[in-house]
Amino acid sequence: MLKCQSIFNDLDVVPEVAGLHSALIAPCNMCPAATVAAREKKPFIQFFKSFLKSPPFVQYLRELQSQLGEKGLNTSVFMSNLYHQWFMCMWTSAHRKKLQEATKQHEAVIVLGCDSAT
Secondary structure, eight states, X not given: OOOOOOOOOOOOOHHHHTTOSEEEEEEOSSHHHHHHHHHTTOOSXXXXXXXXXXXXXXXXXXXXXXXXXXXXXXXXXXXXXXXGGGTSOOOOHHHHHHHHHHHTTXXXXXXXXXXXXX
């Protein structure tokens, strides 16, 4: 029997982006969202309340943006609403191109995800 366990370890990115003015936060929908929900003992997804959104992870992203904003960093979040990205790490070439274009408007990219995402 194979057991897959994905753990999202928080890193302090503030020192890494010190002195910069802008960053794009590029989160994966699965590993970090599931980890945050499990850590906070809250439902990962509630299909009839927040379809394809993980409320604990949305709150985590808001808090990260706030923390970085307090240090003078303007941030935006590159979200994916593609349904298959909630259950597997698979990006279409068009979505990768969209991400690449979004990165051009920022000095740094903060990737939230497992090794596959980075």
